[in-house]
Amino acid sequence: MTTLNDALGLKVTDAEAAEDTAVGNAVEVRHTATIDRDHRETVGEIAVENPRMVCRGVDVFYDDKHAIKDVSLDVGCNEVVAMIGPSGCGKSTFLRCLNRMNDTIDGCRVTGEIKIDGQDIYDKGMDVVPLRAQVGMVFQKPNPFPKSIFENVAYGPRIHGLANNKADLEQIVVTSLQKAGLWDEVKDRLDQPGTGLSGGQQQRLCIARTIAVSPEVILMDEPCSALDPIATAKVEELIDELREQYSIAIVTHSMQQAARVSQRTAYFHLGDLIEVGETNEIFTNPRHQLTEDYITGRFG
Amino acid sequence: MWCVGIVNSMNNADASPTPSLAGGSRGTIALVRRSLARRRRAERRFRLYGVSAIVVALIFLSLLFASIIGNGYTAFLQTYIKLDVYFDPQIIDPSGERDLQTLSRANYGALVKQAVSDLFPEVTQRREKRRLYGVVSTGADFTLRGMVLANPSLIGQAREVWVPADDDIDMLVKGNIDRDAAEGDRRLNDRVIGWVDRLTEEARVEKRFNTTFFTSGDSREPELAGIRGAAVGSFLTLLVTLALSFPIGVSAAVYLEEFAPRNRWTDLIEVNINNLAAVPSIVFGLLGLAVFINFFGLPRSAPVIGGLVLTLMTLPTIIIASRAALKSVPPSIREAALGVGASKMQTTFHHVVPLAMPGMLTGTIIGMAQALGETAPLLMIGMVAFIVDVPGGVLDPSTVLPVQIYLWADSPERAFVERTSAAIMVLLAFLIAMNALAVVLRKRFERRW
Numbered sequence: 001m002t003t004l005n006d007a008l009g010l011k012v013t014d015a016e017a018a019e020d021t022a023v024g025n026a027v028e029v030r031h032t033a034t035i036d037r038d039h040r041e042t043v044g045e046i047a048v049e050n051p052r053m054v055c056r057g058v059d060v061f062y063d064d065k066h067a068i069k070d071v072s073l074d075v076g077c078n079e080v081v082a083m084i085g086p087s088g089c090g091k092s093t094f095l096r097c098l099n100r101m102n103d104t105i106d107g108c109r110v111t112g113e114i115k116i117d118g119q120d121i122y123d124k125g126m127d128v129v130p131l132r133a134q135v136g137m138v139f140q141k142p143n144p145f146p147k148s149i150f151e152n153v154a155y156g157p158r159i160h161g162l163a164n165n166k167a168d169l170e171q172i173v174v175t176s177l178q179k180a181g182l183w184d185e186v187k188d189r190l191d192q193p194g195t196g197l198s199g200g201q202q203q204r205l206c207i208a209r210t211i212a213v214s215p216e217v218i219l220m221d222e223p224c225s226a227l228d229p230i231a232t233a234k235v236e237e238l239i240d241e242l243r244e245q246y247s248i249a250i251v252t253h254s255m256q257q258a259a260r261v262s263q264r265t266a267y268f269h270l271g272d273l274i275e276v277g278e279t280n281e282i283f284t285n286p287r288h289q290l291t292e293d294y295i296t297g298r299f300g
Numbered sequence: 301m302w303c304v305g306i307v308n309s310m311n312n313a314d315a316s317p318t319p320s321l322a323g324g325s326r327g328t329i330a331l332v333r334r335s336l337a338r339r340r341r342a343e344r345r346f347r348l349y350g351v352s353a354i355v356v357a358l359i360f361l362s363l364l365f366a367s368i369i370g371n372g373y374t375a376f377l378q379t380y381i382k383l384d385v386y387f388d389p390q391i392i393d394p395s396g397e398r399d400l401q402t403l404s405r406a407n408y409g410a411l412v413k414q415a416v417s418d419l420f421p422e423v424t425q426r427r428e429k430r431r432l433y434g435v436v437s438t439g440a441d442f443t444l445r446g447m448v449l450a451n452p453s454l455i456g457q458a459r460e461v462w463v464p465a466d467d468d469i470d471m472l473v474k475g476n477i478d479r480d481a482a483e484g485d486r487r488l489n490d491r492v493i494g495w496v497d498r499l500t501e502e503a504r505v506e507k508r509f510n511t512t513f514f515t516s517g518d519s520r521e522p523e524l525a526g527i528r529g530a531a532v533g534s535f536l537t538l539l540v541t542l543a544l545s546f547p548i549g550v551s552a553a554v555y556l557e558e559f560a561p562r563n564r565w566t567d568l569i570e571v572n573i574n575n576l577a578a579v580p581s582i583v584f585g586l587l588g589l590a591v592f593i594n595f596f597g598l599p600r601s602a603p604v605i606g607g608l609v610l611t612l613m614t615l616p617t618i619i620i621a622s623r624a625a626l627k628s629v630p631p632s633i634r635e636a637a638l639g640v641g642a643s644k645m646q647t648t649f650h651h652v653v654p655l656a657m658p659g660m661l662t663g664t665i666i667g668m669a670q671a672l673g674e675t676a677p678l679l680m681i682g683m684v685a686f687i688v689d690v691p692g693g694v695l696d697p698s699t700v701l702p703v704q705i706y707l708w709a710d711s712p713e714r715a716f717v718e719r720t721s722a723a724i725m726v727l728l729a730f731l732i733a734m735n736a737l738a739v740v741l742r743k744r745f746e747r748r749w
Contacts, residue, residue: 130641133641156642
């Protein structure tokens with residue numbers, strides 16, 4: 001194991017390796033990979049029949065560092081795309097390109113083409129405000145505003161002018177909380193601070209806040225990494241329900257989670273998109289050696 | 301494997317001389333035990349340093365307070381003398397028209413002199429008489445005038461009136477003049493002391509709360525001098541300072557922290573702001589003199605100039621504190637707002653600035669407290685002038701509390717010593733109140749995330 005990691009230039013702690021081995025063992029993998037480790041072209045079908053977002057030849061640079069190398073991937077309507085890969089492989093960076101959250105990082109440069117409903121989001125005339133209303137985001141750490149639960153959800157609709165009056169706004173808040181499966185837990189304390197909720201509730205509050213502006217795509221950056229298994233199960237259930245109305249791209253470190261919630265899975269490695277495919281296929285029948293190494297837990 | 305890993309890493313962290321794992325976990329624990337006493341000693345030693353530092357600081361602080369309060373508390377009392385005044389119509393209003401002009405210009409001094417010499421009919425010599433009249437303050441005239449103007453029907457009647465004693469008499473009554481010293485070495489001769497003793501025996505001398513100290517402006521006579529003028533001047537100056545420095549400082553901080561690109565120019569600006577915070581304040585005074593008074597021709601000695609100069613001085617403090625407050629707002633809040641489609645502006649003003657506000661307010665109040673205690677730059681712009689009237693606006697000539705303290709500390713009269721300390725107490729009270737406000741604001745608006 002050590003020699004393999006050394007060969008790949010990866011630093012893996014014992015603990016991580018142990019954990020990932022456990023994960024790998026949980027998924028039954030046939031050793032089917034036929035494509036050599038040095039192969040860097042994306043394996044599998046990147047396009048879908050009914051795409052919501054289309055990315056072609058995306059490169060991202062942080063100053064001189066080439067963080068994402070020529071990645072092409074579609075996000076289909078009403079599907080969950082999971083992005084997996086070792087830490088620092090660029091999956092979060094790629095996700096943040098999809099609603100231009102990378103704009104806030106100094107020295108970050110994005111080239112290539114990312115289109116939503118046929119419109120290039122990096123076009124000069126494109127305004128990030130409507131884009132981010134269209135492509136919402138849920139972050140790794142639950143980050144509710146230090147305001148009341150109601151205000152947390154109402155903030156988006158209010159700044160975008162989605163509600164004409166107070167009743168409308170309340171309706172949006174209630175519906176969003178219901179969709180996020182949080183309504184029953186918070187309906188009696190909407191005026192309490194959102195930061196007083198438990199971690200899992202906070203994350204669902206953030207999801208409610210995101211869906212309150214009725215986006216088309218929801219990006220989730222490791223939404224369950226700070227949650228316990230019970231809260232994680234709830235959020236995963238929620239993701240599955242949300243798929244009926246939204247397109248979802250999710251970055252996760254948990255391969256079981258990817259297997260449970262997604263229809264398609266993309267495996268990233270050091271800035272390259274190595275393999276894309278149906279989630280079932282990827283986990284049971286990986287074609288690229290690196291994918292197989294990762295999901296069988298040979299390296300983190 | 302786990303266990304070995306942990307032991308191994310502990311050994312490495314400790315940089316212990318036994319690198320092998322041969323001793324196993326037992327060897328490690330022995331090593332830890334051995335070093336324990338040393339670590340505990342270091343801990344105790346450090347705590348001792350801390351406690352002694354605090355104790356020394358407290359001793360100095362209590363020395364300061366003891367000296368100021370010990371010197372100053374007597375200034376809150378003032379000696380008054382009871383006179384039997386006959387409001388002589390012949391002196392006040394010979395024509396009998398009760399015209400306000402006549403009443404306010406009448407020679408009330410003559411009434412006071414008359415009342416004093418009635419008490420001591422045996423004093424007839426001119427020089428002695430002048431000395432006798434000096435027992436009561438020159439302010440006694442104003443007391444009588446005030447009474448008559450408020451109630452003209454007093455004219456023609458006799459009344460008992462308490463008038464302030466002269467500052468030397470005040471000092472004698474308060475025990476600040478040594479009666480045992482040789483006659484030539486003290487401010488009052490035996491004769492005057494005799495008069496005062498007689499007045500005391502007749503229960504005509506009393507120490508009362510010194511309202512004059514809080515209600516009047518500066519004066520050459522200590523018993524008539526008050527801090528109202530300086531306090532109002534300080535208030536107006538701080539008002540100008542706050543009105544200018546808070547919006548400018550906060551806007552500058554928000555722009556630099558949230559909107560400005562990071563490049564050579566903003567680095568240069570940042571370095572300069574940090575430098576300005578360390579510039580001696582008198583330099584700002586010179587700048588104010590050259591620019592605001594000489595170039596723009598603004599009125600000298602006025603709170604508006606003082607406020608402008610103190611704004612220059614407090615701006616760096618406010619900008620630095622505000623930027624630190626903005627920096628401490630977690631980026632996750634910004635991301636959350638941007639993530640739901642808030643514009644940069646909305647993110648900043650709906651979320652970041654409100655969260656940073658307690659820090660900004662604290663910085664501002666500390667800056668204001670600094671400005672309240674500032675003297676040097678105000679000397680340069682003429683706020684050190686002797687001004688009797690309480691200023692009515694930001695364009696009126698005025699002085700400020702610390703400058704008043706400086707002026708009084710410079711005065712030769714013994715009675716100004718205690719007034720200086722009293723003024724320091726008032727200034728300290730303002731400073732403590734402002735800093736307490738800063739703490740309260742921070743506690744109240746502090747939010748957790």
